[in-house]
Amino acid sequence: MLWLWLFISGLILVIVLLLIKIHLLRKSAKEIECSFAEKLITDSNTLIDISSNDKYMCHLANEINIQLRKLRAERRKFQKGDIELKNAVTNVSHDLRTPLTAIYGYLDLLEQEEKSEKVNRYIAVIKNRTEMLKQLTEELFRYSVILTSEEDLKIEPITINNVLEESIASFYTILKEKQISPKIIIPQKKIVRNLDRSALSRIFANLLNNVVKYSNGDLEVTLFENGEIHFINHASNLTEIEVGKLFDRFYTVNNARNSTGLGLSISKALVEKMNGTISAEYNNEMLNICIVFDL
Template sequence: MVVLTILLALLSAFLSVKIWLLRRSSKEIAEALSECLKTDTNSIITVSSRDKQVRRLVTELNKELKLLREEHHRFVQGDMELKNAVTNISHDLRTPLTAICGYLDMLKSEDKSPEAERYLEIIGGRAESMKQLTEELFRYSVIMTSESEPKQEQVIVNDVLEESIAGYYSILSEKKISPEIDITYKKVIRILDRSALARVFSNLINNAVKYSDGDLSVRLSDDGTTVFSNHASQLTSVQVDKLFDRFYTVEAARNSTGLGLSIARTLIEKMGGTISASLENGVLSIVIRL
């Protein structure tokens, strides 16, 4: 009986040590994996344990980590190639479009039949649309390829929002949209890039012009949360989930590259904020938190 008790005690002690070693190994693996995922190096997971199963697990994790890094590098390379392609294409399109618009302006002063006048007006409208799309592509490529940090300055968000709304007054009036504006009287001051914030607000108002059923609500609360909302019966929840994806457009958005909201998200995230979209009872809401 005494021998059995001693054996059970030894077994218990052995298992306790074994469990402690496994816990230590799992902690080492978790910390090493976290560090490897955070850094863009070829470091691997190492563990002090001599246990065969633990070392086999580490070997398999290192294999998967290597594959993950290869996929990540391919993605980064492909993403950079795409950005460079967009930059080159938008730049190459700007020169001939400028020439086309110039010759169209010259033709307007020439004598022509009413039919030719109508055709010329159609061509001019299409050329102007192409020019706007090209400029949007060029702005996107500049923003995405820029490695510089956003300019940091003290900005009164209220003023930037009011100026952005005022800048779209004529377009909103043309679309018969009377925006409901609720901007807090309290000054919302943040340290960020004023021009980038103005671009974000402009893109969101422009988005409302494209998707709105004829209304727009803009609210800025004391805590710096800005909400743009409008009825958008043509949108679905699936489409809303993709609104911030680059080049994504819906059928209702003509003359669009699908880059406006993608640019907005990139700029907001660079300034340390968040932006999200939701659809509830047919109302699209885009929320910015600075």
Template sequence: MEIWLWVLIGLLTLCIVFLLIKVYLLRKSAREIEEAFADRLMTETNTLIDLSSRDRRMRELAAGINVQLRQLRRERLRFQQGDMELKEAITNISHDLRTPLTAICGYLELLRKEETTEAVARYLDVIENRTEALKQLMEELFRYTIAASSAEDLPCDEIALNDVLEESLSAYYAALKGCRITPEISMPEQKVRRCLNKNALSRIFGNVISNAIKYSAGDLRIHLRENGEIIFSNHAPSLDELEVGKMFDRFYTVETAKSSTGLGLSIAKMLTEQMGGSIGARYQEGVLSIYISFPE
């Protein structure tokens, strides 16, 4: 009886050891699949997932994931090609439209020198305003495609957010003064340093300030914090929460910003996220606040 008991214990022990080894190998295979899948998603490679395990089920799982990876790669290539073609098309259209627009502006200038009636002068004003808006849209489209094309290759240097913010405000001094806006600026005495692209950061600040000029009721408060967060806030009674929620969408504009192309904040969002930052907007009690953060 004791012999059979020892035999049974031995068999159970062997089964447990076998199951432990099996579980270990399955966990190892699952870890290999997880790591390989994450690597394939992050890198541009044609290499598929391969396993060291010979377990049939795990190899079937890897084969199924490889099928999805092939499909994902095809979709990614198609998207990249389509995106590139779209950017090239927009760039070409922008260039092609500049010549006739320049000619239109020239003829409008000549018309201004001719004797015209009050009605004709009014019509010319409308044509000039619309032509200027079209020129601005073309320029923004061109800048957007350039920013999108070069966003992946932004060289970074250690810069002080304080200095770039001051330079951006100086560049918009005339526009702010023309709208009778005297910005209230608050920033720490100590330099807030980050590894960023200076030109891209200047573009971000410039687009946000330009947005404030469009919607502000006459005020602008800018607060730079030591943690790398910058807050631009101003009273904007013409906006509502729904409009603010769409402000970063491409080509979205509101009726009160007739000269806007709807690309400024979209470009700011793209560049901010490309440099590892975040940007968002909030509307509360008639005050529009745009938050930009660059953590360490």
């Protein structure tokens, strides 16, 4: 019987040691998981460190640290390149504004001169192309300023109802010309959020411009009491793939010839600067752009 008790005691001891080992491994794995998640979101040069002396867990942590160093190097390279690109766009767009203004001035002078019908057509084409170039330059400049500016927005309590009504009213003539009949649903209750009024107006203007480009003749704007704003319109010329790229920089749908591809990108950047979210859905040829500003 003694040998049986010794066997059972030895087995229990082994099980206890295995349980302790498993507990320590789980603890190390949890430390690696938490530390890795922290390193990904923080701008720090520290590496993953674990309390365990287990060679396999130490090897795992070391391999992750190697990949973490590579990831940080790539991130720094991307951030540097992104900053350089934004600064270059800002400088180029700024430098183009002066000669464009001069071109406009000379075109105005030419229009005052006597000229043939053929020359008038040429001038009209030049002016139209210059206007498109000016629009692109202005959008580039605004977009780069929004992304590179370190100044905070003027955040204050804003009644979304009022800004939305003003924005829609300013587009009344354009919507009427495009034969778009808007259906507007705004609650009586004042929806107040801490926002920048100018930025919010620009967001609504860009979304309404988007409606003018893609709507088949309808528009429904709804403001909900929870701070959601929906812009819904029938857009049969779009596809789900195109809708998925609407917020990408410089992306334009094929039939949007006069678009810079920056309007919705600017809206997204401004919404996120004010701690909101913006998304687009496309179901049954209906485009739904939703903005959410939580309390």
